[in-house]
Amino acid sequence: MGELEIDQLTKVFGDATDEVVAVDDLDIEIEDGEFLVLVGPSGCGKSTTLRCVAGLESASSGNIVLDGETVTDQKPKERNMAMVFQNYALYPHMTARENMAFGLKMTTNLSKAEIDERVNEAAEMMGIHDLLDDQPGELSGGQQQRVALGRAIVREPEVFLMDEPLSNLDAKLRTQMRTELQELQQRLDVTTIYVTHDQTEAMTMGDRIAVLNGGELQQIGTPLECYHQPTNHFVAGFIGSPSMNFLTTRRSGQTLNHKAFKYRLSDRLARTVEQADSEALTLGIRPEDIRPDDDDSNAITVTVTVAEPLGDATYVYFDVGDTVCTASIPGDLTVSEGDQLSVVFPQDRIHLFDRHTGESITNRVVSSSDDTWGISA
Ligand code: ATP
Numbered sequence: 001m002g003e004l005e006i007d008q009l010t011k012v013f014g015d016a017t018d019e020v021v022a023v024d025d026l027d028i029e030i031e032d033g034e035f036l037v038l039v040g041p042s043g044c045g046k047s048t049t050l051r052c053v054a055g056l057e058s059a060s061s062g063n064i065v066l067d068g069e070t071v072t073d074q075k076p077k078e079r080n081m082a083m084v085f086q087n088y089a090l091y092p093h094m095t096a097r098e099n100m101a102f103g104l105k106m107t108t109n110l111s112k113a114e115i116d117e118r119v120n121e122a123a124e125m126m127g128i129h130d131l132l133d134d135q136p137g138e139l140s141g142g143q144q145q146r147v148a149l150g151r152a153i154v155r156e157p158e159v160f161l162m163d164e165p166l167s168n169l170d171a172k173l174r175t176q177m178r179t180e181l182q183e184l185q186q187r188l189d190v191t192t193i194y195v196t197h198d199q200t201e202a203m204t205m206g207d208r209i210a211v212l213n214g215g216e217l218q219q220i221g222t223p224l225e226c227y228h229q230p231t232n233h234f235v236a237g238f239i240g241s242p243s244m245n246f247l248t249t250r251r252s253g254q255t256l257n258h259k260a261f262k263y264r265l266s267d268r269l270a271r272t273v274e275q276a277d278s279e280a281l282t283l284g285i286r287p288e289d290i291r292p293d294d295d296d297s298n299a300i301t302v303t304v305t306v307a308e309p310l311g312d313a314t315y316v317y318f319d320v321g322d323t324v325c326t327a328s329i330p331g332d333l334t335v336s337e338g339d340q341l342s343v344v345f346p347q348d349r350i351h352l353f354d355r356h357t358g359e360s361i362t363n364r365v366v367s368s369s370d371d372t373w374g375i376s377a
Pocket of ligand 1: 040
């Protein structure tokens with residue numbers, strides 16, 4: 001079992017004159033075996049949350065509950081959780097084997113033979129059996145991270161806590177380790193909280209992601225829920241790369257007025273925004289949802305300022321008023337700087353946010369009719 005509850009967790013650093021609320025009344029329930037990714041910009045409280053769960057940091061208020069038992073006041077080693085750090089945190093003078101065995105020697109009554117067996121099993125799993133007699137200094141970054149993961153695995157914990165474990169690796173190794181880690185987590189079926197500021201890791205690794213900003217939970221859901229149905233402007237902008245485009249508008253009746261264009265809302269969208277009774281609106285559109293179009297009455301003509309061919313797609317940049325927008329178009333289309341394009345923000349793809357609260361009023365329609373691959377949603 002590894003059912004974890006973060007219950008109204010608050011962590012304040014400093015004193016009354018110089019206070020930092022790193023984590024603000026955070027509530028998250030994580031199911032046994034779930035892979036939860038904590039994501040958000042630098043300083044949003046991800047590491048502090050993880051450290052409070054691990055017991056490395058004390059909570060200012062709130063509780064950490066593991067399988068129904070409140071562990072808030074327990075020491076880290078009593079919590080049956082294993083942490084993996086960004087910098088591996090291996091002992092430099094010990095071999096990989098000694099590093100992996102160390103925690104077991106110190107905190108359990110396991111015999112040497114039992115410890116050896118666990119270390120060998122984990123080393124096999126991580127593909128580092130041949131490296132067990134090497135010291136960290138003799139290992140590459142990827143190999144050191146495998147040892148650090150092996151050290152967490154041998155403890156057979158109820159919860160893995162991982163703090164940006166891949167960020168010191170180069171891009172290729174990082175992608176490879178990302179897949180390996182996912183497979184490992186599924187095989188071991190151990191509840192995992194994984195901290196990252198990399199939204200690609202968040203999108204690809206987690207069963208669910210929890211998006212934090214300023215210590216507060218913004219949204220928790222599956223990666224695709226957060227991508228397609230963001231609860232607010234912040235989540236919409238943080239999840240997705242390149243980011244969603246945002247255009248500042250004011251609604252008058254059924255029309256959104258932007259400095260550079262007018263956009264007539266469909267009857268469906270007009271009804272939704274009228275109910276929300278909001279006139280100051282931000283229109284959001286993802287780069288891949290912008291379409292070329294001459295016929296649509298909402299189409300606008302733009303001039304390409306930069307075209308970035310990536311192979312499979314080309315990112316096309318253009319100005320709409322004083323906002324730089326990005327469109328992602330198929331890589332086999334030829335577009336160059338200075339080209340004029342007629343583009344449209346399709347009604348079923350736009351998001352609208354209340355400019356005052358940032359809350360989402362309507363999100364793009366998600367439908368399986370987009371599917372052209374014969375795979376049902
Ligand atoms: P990053 O991605 O940069 O690691 P993070 O989301 O993990 O950031 P935290 O490290 O949890 O963010 O920090 C949250 C806030 O708490 C920041 O404003 C940080 O400066 C502050 N903070 C963290 N640790 C301490 C500390 N020991 N003393 C004072 N302030 C701290």
